[in-house]
Amino acid sequence: MASKTRVTRRTFTAGLGAAGIVAGTAPFNIISAQGAPLKVGVLLPRSGAQAGIGQDCQRGVDVTAGLLKDLKLPALQIMNGDTETNVEVARARAERLINEGAQLLVGAFDSGQSTAIAQVAEQKGIPYVINIAAAPPITEQGYKFVFRNFPVAGRILSDAFENQIEIFKATGNAPKTAVFMHVNDTFGTAMQKGFTAVMGKFPETPYKVVETIAYDGTARDLSVEVAKAKATGAEALVMVSRLNDAILITRELIKQRWSPKAVLSMGPGWYEDQYLKTLGKFADGPMSFVPWYDPNKKLTKALEAALAKAHPGVNLNTNHVYTFEALLVAADAYKRAGSADPKALADAIRATNIKDNVSPGPGIQFDAKGQNAALKNSAIQNRGGKLVTIAPASASNAKPEHPMKPYDKR
Amino acid sequence: MTTDVILKIAISGVLTGLVYGLMALGLSVIFGVVRVVNFAHGEMMTIAMYLVIVAFNALGLDPFVMLVPISAVLFALGYLMQRAIINPFINRPEHSQFMLLVAVALVIVNALLLIFGPDSQGVTTSYSFDSFDLGGIIIDAGKVYAAIAALIVAVLLFAFFRLTLTGKAIRACADNYNGALVVGLNVKRLYALTFGIGAACVGAAGTMLMIVTDVTPAIGPAYTLLAFVIVITGGLGSMPGAIIGGVLIGLTEALGGFFFTPSAKSMFSFAILVLILLFRPQGIMGRRTA
Numbered sequence: 001m002a003s004k005t006r007v008t009r010r011t012f013t014a015g016l017g018a019a020g021i022v023a024g025t026a027p028f029n030i031i032s033a034q035g036a037p038l039k040v041g042v043l044l045p046r047s048g049a050q051a052g053i054g055q056d057c058q059r060g061v062d063v064t065a066g067l068l069k070d071l072k073l074p075a076l077q078i079m080n081g082d083t084e085t086n087v088e089v090a091r092a093r094a095e096r097l098i099n100e101g102a103q104l105l106v107g108a109f110d111s112g113q114s115t116a117i118a119q120v121a122e123q124k125g126i127p128y129v130i131n132i133a134a135a136p137p138i139t140e141q142g143y144k145f146v147f148r149n150f151p152v153a154g155r156i157l158s159d160a161f162e163n164q165i166e167i168f169k170a171t172g173n174a175p176k177t178a179v180f181m182h183v184n185d186t187f188g189t190a191m192q193k194g195f196t197a198v199m200g201k202f203p204e205t206p207y208k209v210v211e212t213i214a215y216d217g218t219a220r221d222l223s224v225e226v227a228k229a230k231a232t233g234a235e236a237l238v239m240v241s242r243l244n245d246a247i248l249i250t251r252e253l254i255k256q257r258w259s260p261k262a263v264l265s266m267g268p269g270w271y272e273d274q275y276l277k278t279l280g281k282f283a284d285g286p287m288s289f290v291p292w293y294d295p296n297k298k299l300t301k302a303l304e305a306a307l308a309k310a311h312p313g314v315n316l317n318t319n320h321v322y323t324f325e326a327l328l329v330a331a332d333a334y335k336r337a338g339s340a341d342p343k344a345l346a347d348a349i350r351a352t353n354i355k356d357n358v359s360p361g362p363g364i365q366f367d368a369k370g371q372n373a374a375l376k377n378s379a380i381q382n383r384g385g386k387l388v389t390i391a392p393a394s395a396s397n398a399k400p401e402h403p404m405k406p407y408d409k410r
Numbered sequence: 411m412t413t414d415v416i417l418k419i420a421i422s423g424v425l426t427g428l429v430y431g432l433m434a435l436g437l438s439v440i441f442g443v444v445r446v447v448n449f450a451h452g453e454m455m456t457i458a459m460y461l462v463i464v465a466f467n468a469l470g471l472d473p474f475v476m477l478v479p480i481s482a483v484l485f486a487l488g489y490l491m492q493r494a495i496i497n498p499f500i501n502r503p504e505h506s507q508f509m510l511l512v513a514v515a516l517v518i519v520n521a522l523l524l525i526f527g528p529d530s531q532g533v534t535t536s537y538s539f540d541s542f543d544l545g546g547i548i549i550d551a552g553k554v555y556a557a558i559a560a561l562i563v564a565v566l567l568f569a570f571f572r573l574t575l576t577g578k579a580i581r582a583c584a585d586n587y588n589g590a591l592v593v594g595l596n597v598k599r600l601y602a603l604t605f606g607i608g609a610a611c612v613g614a615a616g617t618m619l620m621i622v623t624d625v626t627p628a629i630g631p632a633y634t635l636l637a638f639v640i641v642i643t644g645g646l647g648s649m650p651g652a653i654i655g656g657v658l659i660g661l662t663e664a665l666g667g668f669f670f671t672p673s674a675k676s677m678f679s680f681a682i683l684v685l686i687l688l689f690r691p692q693g694i695m696g697r698r699t700a
């Protein structure tokens with residue numbers, strides 16, 4: 001007997017019910033994916049030579065949860081990883097975090113360590129958002145899962161010259177000569193080469209470099225270096241240094257009774273909290289040309305308030321801002337992707353268009369290489385133990401003070 | 411370059427060299443008597459430097475006020491370390507002693523890292539930014555004070571070894587170990603005392619160095635190496651040699667850095683070391699052994 005299949009009222013109702021259940025629960029699949037926090041492996045140099053910076057970046061992580069909630073973005077489950085300021089350890093920790101379930105990676109402050117993590121992320125197909133690393137090659141490899149919301153070295157230097165020219169025009173006073181001092185490590189030497197190359201593209205730069213002095217960043221005494229710089233009679237001091245040497249050089253400037261018209265720093269050290277605390281009134285005056293934040297943006301004020309609450313007495317800086325923004329990118333992409341699928345997340349990051357952010361410039365977008373090329377850099381100045389942004393004018397909250405007040409008149 | 415700039419740099423090098431000399435003096439004293447090379451020398455000095463930080467931050471005490479107490483603490487540390495750890499290794503092969511003291515150095519570095527963290531720390535006294543103007547030659551006041559203190563400590567040490575009975579007994583141990591035993595000297599106690607005195611020298615040098623520089627836990631090995639360069643240059647075991655070596659290295663680094671490139675300052679001190687090893691292996695003030 002041949003069976004005849006036909007739709008009865010009963011099977012139709014059952015089918016409708018089943019379809020209803022499927023249709024009804026389908027959105028819950030997305031919601032449940034969104035309901036579970038995204039597992040983010042945050043790789044930072046928490047020990048070793050860069051431990052202080054890694055711990056400072058962690059402050060940016062600490063304040064993120066509350067801000068994401070206020071922005072109605074999904075929560076993140078942070079999985080901490082320590083690179084130990086070591087490239088090979090960074091690579092191994094990235095692999096371990098992925099094996100332990102990390103769905104996205106963030107980090108790692110340093111270009112060498114970030115390069116190693118980028119290779120692992122690309123190989124495993126896990127999205128990686130770099131917080132801080134300026135070496136251009138990282139986003140020149142054709143990677144599909146690597147994104148960077150931080151300016152590359154060339155951009156930092158060209159913005160530094162643009163901002164200097166703007167500052168000297170605004171104050172109507174410019175140094176005619178400068179001595180360039182830099183640490184003799186990889187960073188300092190690369191910056192010195194970049195500085196010389198980029199300076200040629202800015203003929204309006206008012207000063208000439210009369211002498212370049214390389215020094216050992218781990219030196220216990222920098223009196224010879226400063227004496228040599230002073231002997232050139234230069235009006236300005238251009239610096240590429242780190243924290244400890246910045247403090248030693250400032251002490252020598254005072255002791256050797258040399259007050260340059262301007263100290264122009266192209267790197268860390270001169271604006272860091274420990275520099276301000278250690279030197280007190282003698283810390284005032286130096287200008288630093290760095291990736292920074294726009295003090296006038298709404299989210300900046302929220303981030304500043306959150307940091308002040310979590311870590312009283314700590315000034316908001318590059319480390320906090322760009323680590324927070326890397327996590328902001330992750331949460332924003334997770335919300336739009338609707339799942340933690342790595343490819344969907346990477347596609348969502350590529351389509352990022354965050355206007356409500358902290359860093360200077362139009363916001364966070366990524367080009368085909370995964371680089372936020374629209375980022376702007378700032379000029380900041382130490383004033384009374386605080387930092388004010390003096391350029392570009394579109395993202396500043398104070399007018400530049402130039403020339404610097406002599407050390408013996410403070 | 412004007413003469414006064416060169417003169418200023420030379421004076422600065424000599425002043426720094428005197429403090430380095432005091433640090434190296436401790437190493438030289440220990441080796442000259444106990445015949446153990448202290449590979450934890452620079453690390454022991456960082457302990458003294460952190461004690462200055464603690465005293466300054468907690469009680470506002472000036473490093474000069476802390477000179478004697480910190481030297482006393484380091485003396486006790488050195489004395490106990492010799493009795494408890496080093497003494498059992500006195501008659502063991504040199505590589506065992508080397509490994510022991512390298513291990514001690516590692517423990518000190520990591521303990522300081524755990525307690526104080528990796529950032530550099532310093533003290534800012536009322537004279538931290540002072541300098542003297544001697545007819546256009548500007549001299550760092552802190553370095554002058556530190557060098558004077560280093561000289562006083564060195565003179566007191568020479569006087570101790572020359573004029574006191576204990577000092578003479580220690581010198582007897584250094585000159586003839588068996589003879590010292592035969593005449594009934596308590597050699598073990600004298601060894602511990604010597605190690606304590608060497609550590610006290612390091613304590614004084616570390617306290618003085620805090621006036622002119624900052625400290626990080628990782629800086630210890632660099633000071634150990636510097637102390638070796640100085641004592642080998644001056645003559646291992648020779649007390650005046652340590653001071654002369656310190657001044658020579660300080661001066662060489664300062665002038666070499668000024669006339670050539672500052673980033674290669676230490677290259678000049680190592681060049682001096684190589685020349686000394688080639689042409690006068692016993693050092694400037696060292697005695698040639700048969």
